[in-house]
Structures are given as structure tokens and as C-alpha cells.
Amino acid sequence: MDPRRAETGKNSDQIQSGHVYHLALDIGGSLAKLVYFTKNDEHIVGSEKKKSPMKASGISNSSRNSPVLNGRLNFKKFETSKINDCLEFINSMKLHLGGCQQPESPGSQTITIKATGGGAYKYADLFKEKFRISLDKEDEMDCLVAGANFLLETIHQEAFTYMGNQKQFVWIDKNDLYPYLLVNIGSGVGMIKVEGDGKFERVSGTSIGGGTFWGLGKLLTKCKSFDELLDLSYRGNNRAVDMLVGDIYGGMDYSKIGLSSTTIASSFGRAISENKERDDYKPEDIARSLLRMISNNIGQISYLTALRFGLKRIFFGGFFIRRHPFTMDTLSVAVNFWSKGEAKAMFLQHEGFLGAVGAFMSSDKHGLKELLANQKVERPPSKLSFSLDQTQVPQQDGELNGDESIECSVYGA
Amino acid sequence: MATKGSNSIHRSSSRPLLDLSKAEIQGNVEEKYPTILLPNQSDDLSHLALDIGGSLIKLVYFSRHEDQSTNDKRMKILKDKLGILNGNRRSYPILGGRLHFVKFETNKINECLEFIYSKKLHCGGWESHHSDSTNDQNAVIKATGGGAFKFADLFKERLGISLDKEDEMDCLVAGANFLLKAIRHEAYTHMEGQKEFIQIDPNDLFPYLLVNIGSGVSMIKVDGNGKFERVSGTNVGGGTYWGLGRLLTNCSSFDELLELSQKGDNRTTDMLVGDIYGTDYPKIGLSASTIASSFGKATLENKELEEYRPEDISLSLLRMISYNIGQISYLNALRFGLKRIFFGGFFIRGHAYTMDAISFAVHFWSKGTAQAMFLRHEGFLGALGAFMSYEKHGLDDLMVHQFVERFPMGAPYTGGKIHGPPLRNLNEKISWMEKFLQKGTEITAPVPMTPPGTTGLGGFEVPLSKGSTLRSDASALNVGVLHLIPTLEVFPLLVDPKMYEPNTVDLSDHSELEYWLTILSEHLPDLVDKAVASEGGTDDSKRRGDAFARAFSAHLARLMEEPAAYGKLGLANLLEMREECLREFQFVDAYRSIKQRENEASLAVLHDLLMELDSLDEETRLLTLIEGVLAANIFDWGSRACVDLYHKGTIIEIYRMSRNKMQRPWRVDDFDAFKERMLGSGDKKPLPHGRALLFVDNSGADIVLGMLPLARELLRRGTEVVLVGNSLPALNDVTAMELPDIVAEAAKHCDILRRAAESGGLLVDAMTNTLDGSKEKLPSVALMVVENGCGSPCIDFRQVSSELAAAAKDADLIILEGMGRSLHTNLYAQFKCDALKLAMVKNQRLAEKLVQGNIYDCVCKYEPAY
Numbered sequence A: 001m002d003p004r005r006a007e008t009g010k011n012s013d014q015i016q017s018g019h020v021y022h023l024a025l026d027i028g029g030s031l032a033k034l035v036y037f038t039k040n041d042e043h044i045v046g047s048e049k050k051k052s053p054m055k056a057s058g059i060s061n062s063s064r065n066s067p068v069l070n071g072r073l074n075f076k077k078f079e080t081s082k083i084n085d086c087l088e089f090i091n092s093m094k095l096h097l098g099g100c101q102q103p104e105s106p107g108s109q110t111i112t113i114k115a116t117g118g119g120a121y122k123y124a125d126l127f128k129e130k131f132r133i134s135l136d137k138e139d140e141m142d143c144l145v146a147g148a149n150f151l152l153e154t155i156h157q158e159a160f161t162y163m164g165n166q167k168q169f170v171w172i173d174k175n176d177l178y179p180y181l182l183v184n185i186g187s188g189v190g191m192i193k194v195e196g197d198g199k200f201e202r203v204s205g206t207s208i209g210g211g212t213f214w215g216l217g218k219l220l221t222k223c224k225s226f227d228e229l230l231d232l233s234y235r236g237n238n239r240a241v242d243m244l245v246g247d248i249y250g251g252m253d254y255s256k257i258g259l260s261s262t263t264i265a266s267s268f269g270r271a272i273s274e275n276k277e278r279d280d281y282k283p284e285d286i287a288r289s290l291l292r293m294i295s296n297n298i299g300q301i302s303y304l305t306a307l308r309f310g311l312k313r314i315f316f317g318g319f320f321i322r323r324h325p326f327t328m329d330t331l332s333v334a335v336n337f338w339s340k341g342e343a344k345a346m347f348l349q350h351e352g353f354l355g356a357v358g359a360f361m362s363s364d365k366h367g368l369k370e371l372l373a374n375q376k377v378e379r380p381p382s383k384l385s386f387s388l389d390q391t392q393v394p395q396q397d398g399e400l401n402g403d404e405s406i407e408c409s410v411y412g413a
Numbered sequence B: 001m002a003t004k005g006s007n008s009i010h011r012s013s014s015r016p017l018l019d020l021s022k023a024e025i026q027g028n029v030e031e032k033y034p035t036i037l038l039p040n041q042s043d044d045l046s047h048l049a050l051d052i053g054g055s056l057i058k059l060v061y062f063s064r065h066e067d068q069s070t071n072d073k074r075m076k077i078l079k080d081k082l083g084i085l086n087g088n089r090r091s092y093p094i095l096g097g098r099l100h101f102v103k104f105e106t107n108k109i110n111e112c113l114e115f116i117y118s119k120k121l122h123c124g125g126w127e128s129h130h131s132d133s134t135n136d137q138n139a140v141i142k143a144t145g146g147g148a149f150k151f152a153d154l155f156k157e158r159l160g161i162s163l164d165k166e167d168e169m170d171c172l173v174a175g176a177n178f179l180l181k182a183i184r185h186e187a188y189t190h191m192e193g194q195k196e197f198i199q200i201d202p203n204d205l206f207p208y209l210l211v212n213i214g215s216g217v218s219m220i221k222v223d224g225n226g227k228f229e230r231v232s233g234t235n236v237g238g239g240t241y242w243g244l245g246r247l248l249t250n251c252s253s254f255d256e257l258l259e260l261s262q263k264g265d266n267r268t269t270d271m272l273v274g275d276i277y278g279t280d281y282p283k284i285g286l287s288a289s290t291i292a293s294s295f296g297k298a299t300l301e302n303k304e305l306e307e308y309r310p311e312d313i314s315l316s317l318l319r320m321i322s323y324n325i326g327q328i329s330y331l332n333a334l335r336f337g338l339k340r341i342f343f344g345g346f347f348i349r350g351h352a353y354t355m356d357a358i359s360f361a362v363h364f365w366s367k368g369t370a371q372a373m374f375l376r377h378e379g380f381l382g383a384l385g386a387f388m389s390y391e392k393h394g395l396d397d398l399m400v401h402q403f404v405e406r407f408p409m410g411a412p413y414t415g416g417k418i419h420g421p422p423l424r425n426l427n428e429k430i431s432w433m434e435k436f437l438q439k440g441t442e443i444t445a446p447v448p449m450t451p452p453g454t455t456g457l458g459g460f461e462v463p464l465s466k467g468s469t470l471r472s473d474a475s476a477l478n479v480g481v482l483h484l485i486p487t488l489e490v491f492p493l494l495v496d497p498k499m500y501e502p503n504t505v506d507l508s509d510h511s512e513l514e515y516w517l518t519i520l521s522e523h524l525p526d527l528v529d530k531a532v533a534s535e536g537g538t539d540d541s542k543r544r545g546d547a548f549a550r551a552f553s554a555h556l557a558r559l560m561e562e563p564a565a566y567g568k569l570g571l572a573n574l575l576e577m578r579e580e581c582l583r584e585f586q587f588v589d590a591y592r593s594i595k596q597r598e599n600e601a602s603l604a605v606l607h608d609l610l611m612e613l614d615s616l617d618e619e620t621r622l623l624t625l626i627e628g629v630l631a632a633n634i635f636d637w638g639s640r641a642c643v644d645l646y647h648k649g650t651i652i653e654i655y656r657m658s659r660n661k662m663q664r665p666w667r668v669d670d671f672d673a674f675k676e677r678m679l680g681s682g683d684k685k686p687l688p689h690g691r692a693l694l695f696v697d698n699s700g701a702d703i704v705l706g707m708l709p710l711a712r713e714l715l716r717r718g719t720e721v722v723l724v725g726n727s728l729p730a731l732n733d734v735t736a737m738e739l740p741d742i743v744a745e746a747a748k749h750c751d752i753l754r755r756a757a758e759s760g761g762l763l764v765d766a767m768t769n770t771l772d773g774s775k776e777k778l779p780s781v782a783l784m785v786v787e788n789g790c791g792s793p794c795i796d797f798r799q800v801s802s803e804l805a806a807a808a809k810d811a812d813l814i815i816l817e818g819m820g821r822s823l824h825t826n827l828y829a830q831f832k833c834d835a836l837k838l839a840m841v842k843n844q845r846l847a848e849k850l851v852q853g854n855i856y857d858c859v860c861k862y863e864p865a866y
Helices: A080-092 A124-131 A140-154 A210-220 A226-235 A283-308 A325-338 A351-362 A366-374 B004-012 B073-081 B106-118 B133-138 B152-159 B168-182 B238-248 B254-261 B273-277 B310-335 B352-365 B378-388 B426-438 B510-534 B539-561 B571-584 B592-614 B618-632 B640-646 B651-660 B671-679 B701-716 B739-747 B751-759 B765-772 B802-808 B819-824 B844-851
Strands: A020-027 A031-039 A067-079 A111-116 A133-137 A159-163 A166-169 A180-185 A189-196 A199-206 A264-266 A314-317 A345-348 A384-387 A404-412 B048-052 B056-064 B097-105 B140-144 B162-165 B187-191 B194-198 B208-213 B217-224 B227-234 B291-293 B341-344 B372-375 B403-406 B481-484 B691-695 B720-725 B783-787 B813-817 B834-840 B858-863
Touching (some): A020 A080, A020 A351, A067 A351, A080 A124, A111 A351, A124 A133, A140 A199, A140 A314, A140 A345, A159 A325, A180 A283, A189 A283, A199 A283, A210 A226, A210 A283, A210 B291, A226 A283, A226 A325, A264 B238, A283 A325, A325 A345, A345 A351, B048 B378, B056 B378, B073 B783, B097 B378, B106 B152, B168 B208, B168 B217, B168 B341, B168 B372, B168 B378, B187 B352, B208 B310, B227 B310, B238 B310, B254 B310, B273 B291, B310 B341, B310 B352, B341 B378, B352 B372, B372 B378, B510 B539, B510 B571, B510 B592, B539 B571, B571 B819, B592 B618, B592 B651, B592 B701, B592 B739, B618 B651, B618 B671, B618 B701, B618 B834, B618 B858, B651 B701, B671 B858, B691 B701, B691 B802, B701 B720, B701 B751, B701 B813, B720 B739, B720 B802, B739 B783, B783 B802, B813 B819, B819 B834, B819 B844, B819 B858
Parallel strands (some): A111 A133, A180 A314, B048 B140, B140 B162, B208 B341, B341 B372, B691 B720, B720 B783, B813 B834
Antiparallel strands (some): A020 A031, A031 A067, A159 A166, A159 A345, A189 A199, A384 A404, B048 B056, B056 B097, B097 B481, B187 B194, B187 B372, B834 B858
């Protein structure tokens, strides 16, 4: 393996306020996502060591300078309903000071950070009031696409398929990446046809998304969190509430039209029984059925949309997936089923953070420049780009949905 | 229940009770048609099919019309004249009859069994009275739906019939294909609360996407009869709505849940774009009220389920599912290049909001290039398909023009709603009407629909929570009885039958509809008086008169609330409905005595009129004749103004007064062009027409002093004349049955008429010679009578009798007379032969609207062959 692979891991404890230089936010309907940069202490700026083999950064190798900065990209998320926790976190980590010109006089001046997602509008006042942070709003979809393009182009093992508990990384030639369909499953679902950097169009979508899963799940079970609901679904059996083809045709396949007896004929179609109340159904089963219903539906509409626009790849992202194996599996099965095996669903390692990464990329890296200036770099670069030097080491499956960080380098141009 | 003992009692009745309206439609149009019964077929002809679903049982059954052969001499001569050979006449492989649609709740399957039993539908055919009990045991009934398996034993045990199970999807497609091809205006769009009926060219129907929304959703690509493939579907369907709805609310029925949605506001449960952005997201064209995430709002709040209104939850669910189905359907249609998408299945139930939501989704995602369509008989697709699966029904090739849909009282209820025990006879029906009256407003003031324009903005905006109740099965309710009249044909002289629209007045305009409904309401008491008097004013007739008034008022009220209740509505349909309603309550001919009196009075002065005419030169005579037709057209009991006139003078006085008032130019005056065609100009004498069809209107002066003299003039000029009369009475219109007598009476005064009538077989008694052909008489062109196939004051040229169609083959002139046939309908109709439309406008509004004139203005519209 490449000796210079990134060390990713939960590292929030290690964060020192003084090391945080750059931050972007994606505040969605359900979750607020943070991406921020921390400088590595051990790295000497401008060091010639560890010349990146990274073929896939956005900048041609010939003009590539040595990294001007090495550090980590950190990912963190909060439930939007607990936006105060997020604010507290930002405050406690002094993240917002990273870009401040006068860190010695915190709070004396309004600073600006990049943000996207609907919440960037909604909570703008709150940020301003509490911490004098002015949110510079970036278009959500721009960010999403920029984030996905960046990750797919630069991270070696960003995309993978997931079928029958088999996770398989897919190497994608960055020259053969476009066009693709990006399905972002947040509260709702946006389907975006991406043809290149900054070239994209929202071609479809559906209102049946993560918010539906969590919203309905909350009403139907007593779950307190999205994750709890997901956990429940893992243990459930949808047969109790779904009407299967076998239920209709007496346990036999309806082979005439190619439906097996376990195919869901009608989600929740069995919950119409007169002598059963809600409490008579196991919350696990309900959660499972919900998850299957929603995943299936998204998979189907995505496939039909990709077909319509002749897109050969479908990437699924957004917080709904959370790299939850069962969710990915259902989406994959749906795409596989409807495409008769022609198409495969692909997922992104950093699916929940596309918007935040995009917002991060969109910034002028102001704070970093300040940092560089302070570090007395001989030749302060006019433009900075990021490269993730290392191939990603996959974590335990499905566990990359929390806080993590990736080692990376900043290059000047 | 059905024991053998009681069976025999039922069988002893002379014929099975087939339909509510059966008994009273004696002498009905369709029953006079010579239906040809293939000798071995009747016992095989199956007549009942079932679709037993999880919640509803749908029945489709066929009741045959009485087999009557009309072999009188007149008909024989007529057939000779018109070139219709008895044997060679298109032999109709099927029998005329009626197709009935009835629903029962599956959990009340006993009602269904009783219904079948009481109507003897289980007895293996309409000829049940001569089948014996062993036959009953062998009866096999086609059935589909899951219940066809589940209840097979029950049917065997209780009715002694075996259910022959047909594949569900086969049935669905067969049913849809049949409806789309054979029923006019079966399909409609539903956008923002507005229904619009679509006529689909049967030759341009395939391929289409059929989306059947049951518990789950199947999407079927249909390429032709029996050629289809299930290409897609979704597991998010009606079962999901009901299942989730049940878990989330305490509703005890699907309909209850649906009803709740009407009062819902999904903003409390759905996350809207505005909730996320606080504003629109114009960059991608999403407005603040767009649903970003169904039920997403629930994630933002710490509220318990009980804190949400069930109404809001129901609406949110309904939108989520409808919208999703619309989207996936559109994507599939696009994928397979299908231009039409039809939605059916129990989930829709004619529920306006559901249809709007689906329509919106299709419209939204297709950017307006595709439209969702719905079927009026959607609930019956499976049952109809099962019916079609009988091998010998002979219905495969039925054409649109062979069906007439009627809405007898009870049909809106039997056809849609589940009702109690079947009404066996008129008496029960009247009692039932009376009961309804006692229940107050239920029937006369139908449940208000959400006003147009408020249910829609399809799936995005929130509906007004106005209507306190919802007619969830609004359109499913409006399935009438389909009268199959195999002998009906399209009038061959129409220039473009596909583009032809009989109605001149568009009743989709609400004020227009209101006006005509008011006219009909105001006219009702007078009509009831006439009807009761025509039956001698007996207590029985009074009771029937009351029931008729109630029934017809209920129809009118219903239409006021929902103009599309009975399908596409035109003035002609409205007028026909009134006549049908009268017949339903056994008023065979409400104006019988009036017509007789007026005919007699007119015939008495005919001789003088003819003398007067004969003294005129040709040109003056022609003008006087046309004047006479227009003047005599004033005798119209359908016109309020004219009814008032009658009280002021005798028929002859009015006629003379009316004629004296005839000042040219008339409001529409093409007389000179007509005269030119008839008489030519200068020395050029044009050839006379070969055959003229005269569509006559009213009895009395109108026919006797107006049209007959005109017919006589044509005959004199060597033109064969065919008088076209109504098949069934309508107001004081003269019927084809009455015409021969009137002609015979007139012939006593006129040799021309007599000889022509003899030649045309109208004077049967004096005609033995002609029949033998042994003695050559003076060659005379014939005067004939045919019926038009209608029982309405208007005429729809898409559906005329085969006699008329045959007579039209050699005709080169048609004359339409009267408001009903030349103004209300056909004012703009174009014909392949010369056409003269004559009418006096006896309605101020119509005069203003159609001819920018006034009441009593005249229309003489002549159009040479197109």
C-alpha cells in the first residue's frame, strides 16, 4: 500500500483551536455538516518531502508546486434541530477564529464563513447574533456538484458499489467521469445531471427522501433520532407490514410478469388489517418497511432518470444513506432490478459532506492565506488548491458517517 | 337463499327481471330493431362477469333486449326501396341489450349473491326461463380478482355456479381496450378540478401506458388487443396510502381517510421549499410551497403523532403517493415512447384531488407535454375484461356509435354506489324515490364538490378546506347503463364524422348550463301535468308523475353541482335525459292527446292550403312553402313562449298569424341560393334532387301544414322523399310510428301524396297490387318513412338507425327542421349533400347567441354539398 496514505480517524479531540484555519458549513433541513481544515503540527510548510504521487488533483503536475501546507480536512455533523450544539461546537473550537485577521481580539469583528444548504439562510441571523459570524451563502447545488466532482476526481477510493453486503471500490478514470447522475438524498431528493465542473442541471427529484423516512418513522415509532430509526430498521422484517406478491398470489410467484413472491407488491399494504393497531406492529418492522419503500423508490426514479438522459453512472449521496449497508443495499437492488442488471448504484465515501466540501472549495481560502502569510512562506500563492495526497483507508464498513478527518495538502498555484 | 325450491318459483316468472327500467321501456327504440338471434348462441351467450377485489366486488352484466321481429309489409317495402335485403342486411352477430355496472362491498358479499340470484344472472344466460335446474348447476361465470379464488366455493354452494378465473392483468387490459374503443368520451383529463372529456380515435389508440393503482401499482404498456407487457410498477400505491394512513390515523375505512384529506393542510407535515430556504428557490424553479420532503416537517418538531391533525397527515400521504405515481408513470411513458397515460384502479375512485395530484405530477415532470387521463369506468376494467373473455360474446368489434349510455334513476346509484336490495319494479322504484324525498336534501342537493380551481395547482398548493364532505367516488358514481344497439350507425352523409360535434351550445360554460337547467326546471310542472293527463290523470299516473319530477330534478341538481357527472354534457344529452326519465316512469307519450288533436285540426285545413299553393306560380310557391315550414314550426311544446301562445288562440289562428308575420329577409336567409338550386335561373333548369331526407319536428301544423306540403312539392318535382321521424316520442315531436297514419290521412286530400305513399309502402291496405308487381301503375317517386333511432328532440348524427343510414345512401338533399335538430344540434354540421336547415327561434337567449337576433326570428340556412 502506499506509505503515504492518509490517516483518517476520529480526531476531534485532538483539535486545537489554534490549528483551525478554514471552515465551511452545510446546514440542511435535518443535519448541519461542517468541514474544516486543521494544520498538521508536524508538517513544515514548504517541505519538499512526500511529493504527492497524486495523479488526480485538479492541477496539472507540471505546474504543481510542493504543498504549501499539510493538514487535515475534518468532517463533523449535527442535527439541525440542535443547531445550538453546532454553534457551541464552533464556538468551543474557535473554528471561526481561524480566518480572523486579528485572532487576538476575538469577537471584535464580524467574520465571514462559507455556508450552503437551506439553513444558511434560515440561521444566518442566529450566527450573526451569537458569534458575529456572517454566513456567506453559496448555492446549494453548486456546492453539491463541486463537492462531488472534487471528491470523485481527487480521492482514489471515493466511489464504491454495495450489493449483498459486498462493498467494492470502483476506480473511475477522471477523464471518463462525466456525464453522471448525482442523486443527493437529503430531506428530499435532488437528481442532478453533471457534465463537468460547474456544468450541471437539476433534472429531477422527489419529495420522498430522508425527511420522509425520518418524519414518518418518528410518527410511527418512538424513535428519538434518525440513527436510532436506522438501527431499528436493521433488525426489522418488512413482511409484517408489506404486502408481498406472494400474499396476493398465494405464495406463488407471479412469474408471468417476472415478480417473485417476495417482491413487495404494496408497501404497508398489510397494515390495513382491521384488528391490528399501530402498537401491534413492531417498530423494527415498520422502520424496515419504510426504509425499503423509500430506498426502492429513489432507486427506481434515479434509474429512470439516468436512462432518460443517457447517463451511465449514478452516484448516490446525501445524509440519508449514511453508508448504512441496508440502505445502500436496497438502493442497489432497486437500480439493479429496474435496470435488469444494466446499471449499478454507486456511493461516495463522503456522501454526507458533498455540500460542505463544495462550500469549502468555493471559498477563497482566505484564512489559509493568512496562515501562510503568518508562516512566512516565501512566495504567497495567489491561488490555493487542495489535494488529498493519500488514498483513503476505508474504515469499518458503514462507520464513516460520523466525524472524521482526512490528511491533505494545500498547493499553491 | 337459493335453494332449489325457491329457484323454481323464480323461474316461473315469464322472464327474468333484468333492469330497473326494463319494464317501462315498452316500445323502446332498441326493442324495435330486428335483432338477429343466432339459433345456437343464446344459451352460450354469457352475460355476467365478476371482479372480486379485496374491498369491492364489481359486476358487469348484460341484459338482452326483447327479441321482436318487425316484419310488417311497410317494413318489407321500405327495405326493398332502400335496398336493404332482409337476409343480406348486415347480420349483427350480437344482440341488442344493456350492459350494467354494479358494485358491492366485498364484506357484504351476501348482498351481491342475492342480487345475482334475484336477477337470475346465475342461470347461464338470459333465456334462463327455459333452462332447467341441471343447467343452472353447470353455469360457469368468468371472474377475476383475488376473490375469484377465495370465494369460489361460496359461489358454488350458494348459486351453483363455478367461477372461471381469468388472469387479472389480461382482464384489465381487455377492459381498458374495450372501453377506449367502444365508449364515446370514456377518457378525460382532470386538471385543477376541471374535467375535460377526450375522444380518442380507436385507430390511433395504441400504444398507451395503463397505470393501475391498486394496493400496489402496475404500469402496463399496451400495444394492442391482448398485446401488452407489464413494464414497471411501484410498491408505493393505494395499499401504502391506506396502510400508512391506518397506522397514522384512526380511520376505519379507506374512504374515511380519503375524506379526511379534503380538510387537510399538508404544510404542518411536509417540509416545503420555503421551510428550508425561507423563500423560493428560483434557480431550479421551485416555489416556496413546493414540497421538498414529504413528512419532512415532522423531523423538525418534537411533536407526538397525536399532536398532528389526521386530516393533514392524510393529505400529505395522498400527495406523496399520487405525486410519486404520476412521476414514475411519466418516466415510463417517456421511456417507451408512449404518448398517452391512462390511470385507473381503486385508489383513484374518481376522487378529484387524487386525480389533480397525479395530473399535476405528469404535467410538471413532462413540462406540459404529457397529460394524465382517467377512465369513467375505471373501477370496472377488470370485470369488463372478464366479461370480454367469454368466447362468444361477439362484442369485440363493437363500435362507438352502437352504444348509448343512459342514466335511469337508480343507475347513478346502482352503477356507482353500493345499494341495498335490487329494485324489482317500477313500484319499488317510486317508493324508493319517495323515501329519498323524506330523507330531505340527500338526493336533490348533492354533496358539494370542491369548487373548480381550488382543488388543484396539483399537488403543490393546499386545497381550500371548503367542502365539509367529499364525494370521494364522484365519477365512479356516474356510470350509467350502456345500451347496446347493434343497428345504430354513423350517418353516412357527414363530411367528417370524427370532427362532428352535434351540440351547438357548449354547456361547459357554467352560466349557459345554469340557464338551460333553469329552463328545464321551469318547464317541469307543465310537463308533469301533460304526462299525468296523457294517462288519464289516474292516481297511479299522479304518483308516477311525482316520482318523475323528483327524479328529473335530482338529475338536474346533480348536473348543476357537477356538470360532468354523466360524462360530456351537451344540450342534446340534457333534452334526451328528460325524455328517458319520462319513459323510465312509464310515461310512454306525454303529449299523445295533444298531438292527436293538433294533427286532426291541421289535417282539416290541409286541403285548403294545398289548393292555395297550387294556384301559385312555381317561384312564389316555393317561397310560400318555406314560409309555411317556418311559420308552422311555432308549434313547439318545448318552448315556454309557445306554450303561452297556445292559450291565446286556436292552432289555425296562430298558424295564419305566424305566416303573415313571415317577412323576408329572415335572420338567416339563404332562400335565394336554395331557390337557385331548385328552380335554376333563366332558362337553365337544374335536375331535381334524387332523394330528399326530411327530418321532421313537431306534430300538428308543423308536419301537416309545413313539412308535408314541402314534401309534396319535392315529389311533384320527381324527388323521392323520405320523412325521418323520431323512433320514440319526445315532447310533441311526430314519431316515425305516427307518420304513416298522418300521411295516409293527408293522401285522402292529395293524389300526389297518395301515389307516392303507395309507392313508398305507406298505404299498406291499398297496395296489394304494388306488392304483387302484377299491375304497372303510373310511375311515381316514393314517399317513405324511416325512424331516426332517437328519442330526443335533437339528433346526434353519429348514432342513427340503420334504416336512416341506408336511406341516406342515395340522398342528395337533406332538410333539417326545428330548433332541436337544426339549431341546438347540427347548426354547424357539414354534409356531403345539399342541406337546408329551417327553424324558428323560439328562445330569446338562443336567438341572441346563435343568430344575433330575437325570439321568433327565422333561420333558413342552405349549404350546398361539401
